[in-house]
Amino acid sequence: MRQAQREPRGRDARRPALRVFAYARRVKPRSRYLARLRRRDGGGCVAYDPWPTAADVADAVSPPYEGAGEAGDWAEVVVSDGVARGAVYARAGSALASLIDIAARHGLDPVFPPAVEREVEALFEGAGEAPPGTDDPGLADLSELPFVTIDNESSRDLDQALHLSRDGDGYRVRYALADASYYVRPGTALFDEALARGSSFYLPGWMVPMLPRRLSEDLVSLNPGVPRRAFVFDMHVDGDGRCTRTLVIRARIQSQAKLSYDGVQAWLERPQSATAPWSDSLRLLAEVGQKRIEDATERDVVRHRRRSVEVGLEAGVEGLRSFVMDSAMRNDVERYNEQISLLCNVEGAKLLAAARDDAGMQAIFRVHPSPPAARLEGFQAMTETLGALHGLAPWRRGEQSLAAYLASLPWEGERARASRAIQRQAILINVRSTFSDEAAEHHGVGAPVYARFSSPMREIVGVFLHKELWESLHGESLKAEGAPDDETLRAAVIEAANRSKALQRRLTALGNRLAIDQLFARDVEAETAPIRRGTVMGLTHGKLHLQLDDPAIDVKLYRADLERALGVELRLTDGDTAWRVRGDDGREVAQVGAPLDVRVSHRDVGRDRWVLLPLRAPARS
Structure with a gap:
């Protein structure tokens, strides 16, 4: 569907169009860059420059590489006489190499253009x-x-x-x-x-x-x-x-x-x-x-x-x-x-x-605008439900500020997990700043x-x-x-x-x-996967949001995975704060603000996610 172009009004009419700066950020071939080493026909490696270029500048052929390193490594190189010489910056498969991969995919070059480097040099010239x-x-x-x-x-x-x-x-x-x-x-x-x-x-x-x-x-x-x-x-x-x-x-x-x-x-x-x-x-x-x-x-x-x-x-x-x-x-x-x-x-x-x-x-x-009224009303309703379940006072909007309410929640003892879940929901009612x-x-x-x-x-x-x-x-x-x-x-x-x-x-x-992938891969490789305890921070129809105790990272459990593993059908109940087994017994599987013990089962390669499954719900502590 085509959309009509809106004529600017008000402040938009006075706002100038963004200028496209003429400064070319990247010009290839470059004499210094962080290179991905690639295997060269006939042996050895070439130093590939993966970083963004100016749109009107064609990529140069990756020069042959001389120095330590193997295909897949990242190397700091200087190019002279058509040859890239340098040293390994990050080994292939290392954590650092995976981070540089992310930076390269998003065009974040750690090396600055020559024009910038020349200006830096000029700042120091003639200094006493x-x-x-x-x-x-x-x-x-x-x-x-x-x-x-x-x-x-x-x-x-x-x-x-x-x-x-x-x-x-x-x-x-x-x-x-x-x-x-x-x-x-x-x-x-x-x-x-x-x-x-x-x-x-x-x-x-x-x-x-x-x-x-x-x-x-x-x-x-x-x-x-x-x-x-x-x-x-x-x-x-x-x-x-x-x-x-x-x-x-x-x-x-x-x-x-x-x-x-x-x-x-x-x-x-x-x-x-x-x-x-x-x-x-x-x-x-x-x-x-x-x-x-x-x-x-x-x-x-x-x-x-x-x-x-x-x-x-x-x-x-x-x-x-x-x-x-x-x-x-x-x-x-x-x-x-x-x-x-x-x-x-x-x-x-x-x-x-x-x-x-x-x-x-x-x-x-x-x-940073204040939270919308509808979100505040929803948060109040959630505190009423969780308060009744965990023995906590609900928030009464108009009678108590949100700051005072959150400060009054207990942070030690058996109700601390419910307090953390309420705190998380309070964060989620905010809008982003700009x-x-x-x-x-x-x-x-x-x-x-x-x-x-x-x-x-x-x-x-x-x-x-x-x-x-x-x-x-x-x-x-x-x-x-x-x-x-x-x-x-x-x-x-x-x-x-x-x-x-x-x-x-x-x-x-x-x-x-990346860090979670490493952690859970080690769990799966262990002879017996460790049990990890966490707090249920939130539930939707399809996902359970869990914060582990150690390390305090947020992970997701998926309803479809649990239903397949447990052989039951789950439903969201109790004001969207619990998953229960559908049927006569209505057995609780997870409750917002309650502890939950889980194990990493396996990695679902097709969906690119880890499958975590709950054990028997532990005592609330």
């Missing part, structure tokens, strides 16, 4: 002892303050550093963000490539950066012991944790330590003398972070309690051969640090909203406006917003000659940001699937 850009006389000098970064132990692209101090009855919070927009300017190959990528992309234990690593892990990253440019939010916070004033400056800082969430958590939990120059700052982080959490609770911001599963790569005798999964709850320090980041993004969004009358301001907001040029609420943060300033090396939105805010506040242009106009750029940035966020969700699912 100070890192390029850090000797700028226009920078405020905050290098004596004991800033520190707090991130995961393995992180190397350090976007944020913080320093907290007393300010009368309140606090002064300085939140320094890597000044990527100074180096990555519209009109350059660096910006165009970052825009084409949209963000950095993360797979288990491996990532494809938005910016070249010489920037994202070196010159721009807030590494300890070296001067760095920073975009600093100087925020004054009162004794209740509310921000009363914010100033944005560009400064030179020098982080004094690269700390980890677990390390700071351990430091705060054991009594010790204040020996490090940042000791007071960390103690104040805990104070301000807790006050911000309490303030969020008063504003009825929903806090979802959930265990995260970290999927990484495990080294073996032949490299990164397998996946490893670790389940954990976020610790307090990670939540405190998150609160400072959220505060920075809210304050930045307020500045953007206040400057919207500026004719040149092109703001981008992160918008990037937009319209200022609107962010329900998940509990803020009237919100913007993503805090990840300028990982998201193109951060680069663009830093540029826009600085130009609005100080009138200094941060664009190269010949760059597109800002309104066109904003439209392209919004499209890239929303696209990259959707792609990251897909990559996360694919990466986790």
Whole structure:
């Protein structure tokens, strides 16, 4: 059926068409790339370049390869005189190779185009002892303050550093963000490539950066012991944790330590003398972070309690051969640090909203609408059913906020599983957030406006917003000659940001699937497949959603598989919270919020899924 083309109206009529940037991202043949080795007629291998090309450039013949490696391996190669020479990057069949396969299928090239590499080299040309850009006389000098970064132990692209101090009855919070927009300017190959990528992309234990690593892990990253440019939010916070004033400056800082969430958590939990120059700052982080959490609770911001599963790569005798999964709850320090980041993004969004009358301001907001009324009504009905089954109080909309209700649920004891199932259903009533040029609420943060300033090396939105805010506040242009106009750029940035966020969700699912495949394959290969206990999180007519206890991953059981294995017909009952055997006895097979023991039976190759079958339902604990 053909559809009539709608004439643009309202804001759509004023929005310019997206410009197609002329910068050719890929030109073949390339002299350096990550190659898939393929068997060559007559022996040996060729180095195949699988990454995307410009549409008008024909693929070159894969050059012969010289170096270690076999067909199927991935190798880093440099081509000269028609021959590719290099070394193995990932062995065929390894976990790392499977991740690179995923990246290649989605066009995520870890190697940057020559034009980008030349611009990076130019940044360092003629630099003196100070890192390029850090000797700028226009920078405020905050290098004596004991800033520190707090991130995961393995992180190397350090976007944020913080320093907290007393300010009368309140606090002064300085939140320094890597000044990527100074180096990555519209009109350059660096910006165009970052825009084409949209963000950095993360797979288990491996990532494809938005910016070249010489920037994202070196010159721009807030590494300890070296001067760095920073975009600093100087925020004054009162004794209740509310921000009363914010100033944005560009400064030179020098982080004094690269700390980890677990390390700071351990430091705060054991009594010790204040020996490090940042000791007071960390103690104040805990104070301000807790006050911000309490303030969020008063504003009825929903806090979802959930265990995260970290999927990484495990080294073996032949490299990164397998996946490893670790389940954990976020610790307090990670939540405190998150609160400072959220505060920075809210304050930045307020500045953007206040400057919207500026004719040149092109703001981008992160918008998250409240759940629709129909979903809230359905959730309330579900809590009434599960509450009656598991001895929990139901949610009474209009009498109690959703945040207060979820906080009241028990997280220990025999009803903890039912609480987790209710928590999962509460997450599912939300709608997805998006990037937009319209200022609107962010329900998940509990803020009237919100913007993503805090990840300028990982998201193109951060680069663009830093540029826009600085130009609005100080009138200094941060664009190269010949760059597109800002309104066109904003439209392209919004499209890239929303696209990259959707792609990251897909990559996360694919990466986790590889880890699950490895886990369940080992179960099937075992002499006796292990029993895995989990919590039934939800039921539909065709599927059962189960979260395993260890590792805390989500898996599906299919009704058709169970009916074939058990020789019965199942029906969905009890307000869509139970599967029962159809017939006179109505025996319960699964109940939302109850435990369920399962074994991996086999892999259904035709349907590309694992078949898990339940054992006898265990006692509810």
